[in-house]
Amino acid sequence: MSEYNHREIEQKWQQFWEDNQTNRVEINQSKPKFYVLDMFPYPSGAGLHVGHPLGYIASDIYARYKRSKGFNVLHPMGFDSFGLPAEQYAIQTGQHPALTTEQNIARYIEQLKNLGFAYDWKREVRTSDPGYYKWTQWIFSELFNSWYNNKTDQAEPIETLTQEFAHRGNGRVDAVCDEETPHFTALEWKAMSEEEQYKMTLNYRLTYVADATVNWCPGLGSVLSNDEVKDGVSERGGFPVEQKLMRQWMMRITAYAQRLIDGLDTIDWTESLKEQQRNWIGRSVGAMVKFGIDGHAERNIEVFTTRVDTIYGVTFMVLAPEHELVAQITTAGQQAEIDAYLEKTKRKSERDRMADVKTVSGAFTGAYAINPFNEEKVPIYIADYVLAGYGTGAVMAVPSGDQRDWNFAKHFDLPIVPILDAQQNTDTEADATKEGKYINSGIIDGLTYAEATPVLVAWMEERKIGKAKINYRLRDAVFSRQRYWGEPVPVYYKKDSNGEPLPYLLPESDLPLELPPVDKYLPTETGEPPLGRAEGWKYHGQYEYELSTMPGWAGSSWYWYRYMDAHNNQEFASPEAINYWRDVDLYLGGTEHATGHLLYSRFWNKFLKDRGYVPEEEPFKKLINQGMIQGRSSFVYRFRLGISHRQGAGTALKELIPANALPAVFISKKKYDLWRRQTEGGSSYYDPEVVGVREEVNLLIKKLEENIREKYPERVGYVSIPTGEYSATDLHVDVNIVENDVLDIEKFKTTRPDIAGENAKFILEDGKYICGVEVEKMSKSKFNVVNPDDIVERYGADTLRLYEMFLGPLEQAKPWNTNGIDGTYRFIRKFWRLFYNDNGDWLVTDETPTKDELKVLHKTIKKVQEDIESFSFNTAVSAFMVCVNELGSLKCHKKAILSELVVLLSPYAPHITEELYAALGHEAGTLALATFPIWQQEYVTDDVFEYPIQINGKVRATISFPLDTVPADIQNEVLANETVQKWLDGKTPKKVIVVPKRIVNVVL
């Protein structure tokens, strides 16, 4: 092998790894385990672009590094292969989503293999594979068969609940369950029929059917979860979303709200990510208070408040328009007004409601609530600023302390009563202070905030009109999707004694419940989900199956366990595998999963732990978010040419001449900016550069005009360009034909046949066409997508891997710019030339390395190790470059140095290092078994330190001293130094600071 040939080398080793199963991994009790995981990719039809592998490269480097440090490393890859895009495509083309998904995955795998990742491909999983989703269905079943016991603070099998029912009824059960669950005794329980008992348990199960207000998306024909809705439209596709009451499968994630918050303190994630989860769960500490209703002795309004202390400042109540009491308490006189308001809110979309935060609106019900503390009657309003889905859907309004209440009070001219002596200006705005002492506040007058709350809560609890309560923003998760391409829910329906359908679970022996074929991937005529189309799809030929499928997050909420034992068809993974691999030590992925995948996964994990299937409370110990790679779009500027016609021609402009007779004129970026400046007026008009461009453009236009007029003398008058920012259109140009912002004009012409040949004019600068640049999202429509395959073809995977890491800190968002890649490519070739000269001669010798060479090597080992440990991959790449540059200058070709360096670099550039490792005489493929080099202090430390000598904090000289020089000696010598003497100018310094191995500062 003479010259470095990345194609040959990379292909050879990728084949070798595959043939020899080099990256195969098995349980090995004699080694510590380490689990590195990348977030589950969805295999989209567009394939990978250079942004995707960023995290995969980082995790691969880390995994290989850990392996060389003696860990048994699990580093798998697989596919979250159910999902909307494949189904949308199926709807359009009629192709089965399984087929397109299969093709997309094949393409992904090919691309991933091209990059040389050390995945154990034998462990690959796909959520849409029945062998996989059997276990997703199984976990669903386990959830169905469990309830949440608040006393033990964990999920338990439903049997422990029914045993308790038989023993003592549900009086002492403290469970997370439906609000309306009735009380019953053991006797009553035993008196129930089996069906009645079963129905009762449905109130407790961790997955259950309920009528829920859901995000209905007509455009997708499906329900979406909160995290799939952004700004009132669907995250995928951007279709409008509306609120609708539907019968849905739900997951009782709220049972885990507190544990989901507490667990965050035990894991190493970024603070911002944890904060997002905390906000999403939205814990607030407060109290429930019951207000009576005047004239409705049997009813009351329950409110949740975080400020019970302000209860004497309540001057009105507000209910959500959807609140169930509205219909019952509205007086005859106010009925019309309330109806009108309800009608108005219903028509407002969620989006309008959000956009319209400023406007105050509401309507009076005519009814009055009674404040239990002072028996005062306050009017009850409805208003859409109160959300039905939060708390109880009712608010006690304290206008002196809450700005929204204040706005409402002002608008409807309601009283504003201050309740703390520290409150200020309550007639111009609300003051939410907790300072001062209470006034106008009955039993808490004169107390402080800290004193008042316990008094109020005790008072309420005594009278059973309220209690302390912790409320969460988190809602139970809707689990049904009215779609085809997802896991079927393993449930069938039997008619109960009233003829109503009652859900029953499929037994485990009937799993997996496979997706049936359908003729179309659309809802049925009657509005049933697509599964309703499946011919004869019935349980035991007679019972209706559940027709909705599971949401996208179902399959990804437990997948990391499947990798531990990917082919097990007895269990989702064997206890042996689970207890060995336990949890993910390093999880890498984007922030977009902050409140979706990462929350649901933690939920399912906690559930599986409660039920004894897994050992760890938290599944992902450390998590790193790689920054998004943005696109860097290139632009060309095309003048908008206007043609005037000869007077009296009377023809529409576009008919004057054929469209292609008018050339396209493109102007280079800098000149375009200058051209635009001519309208700014002032001095720029006379700027010679501006004048120069103006003349150049006008000359060209004049020439064009003459040419055209020659051909169409009777029609064309003159050609002109508007001035200012409207003079040209900026057009995206494919970044792959632009290098260092210089447009490849020939390629540009071939991609745009309409402007080929003579039909395009380019106004250049320095003989080049320079494109404009903007950072945007990477997408096809912006022509800024860079395909890793192209880069690999041209520079090789090793170079791409190094370059992606070199680009900057892993966690930072950055635009992709291929410009710098030559630097890493040069580095790789320089590295190669330490082993081979240009004639292909082997240069490596067995000579003993010098001290300098050892220092270069060990310095690099130290730096690279520290950088990998702190995930600072970009600086590690620099360290390699420095190292190779220095070894190059030292003309070092010594085996003792180079073989260590090869191992050191192997996590970053696995192919070239395998090749050279073998060339150094090692058995092929054994690099994976090599141990990470260990740096030695003796080679790294210098004997002298070069002290920067500052005068008043500015460096004026440097002087070297042996490391063990005492500060007094340093000071003496520094003061004697010529440069220092010059600055001292005969004076005595005020102070001399000597920091050993750092700096000397002489203060004048």
Place this chain on the structure above:
RNA sequence: GCCGGGAUGGUGGAAUUGGUAGACACGCAGGACUUAAAAUCCUGUGAGCCGAAACGCUCGUACGGGUUCGACCCCCGUUCCCGGUACCA
């Protein structure tokens, strides 16, 4: 509005966390090799000033202040950018 992150040469970025700001790389300029180009190698490259030269000077890490012998780093205030979130009672 609130929460989180950030702002350093023409560009991507570095700086042992209070101790020589700009490592490394791109780009650019000049040179060597070559008939030429590519590749490769060498030199220079924050801005400005002085100069024959200097391991000369001044300014310089978004802006304004402060603490310190010494500040990209700590504190106070301001501007802008990115991400998240939003009537949450």
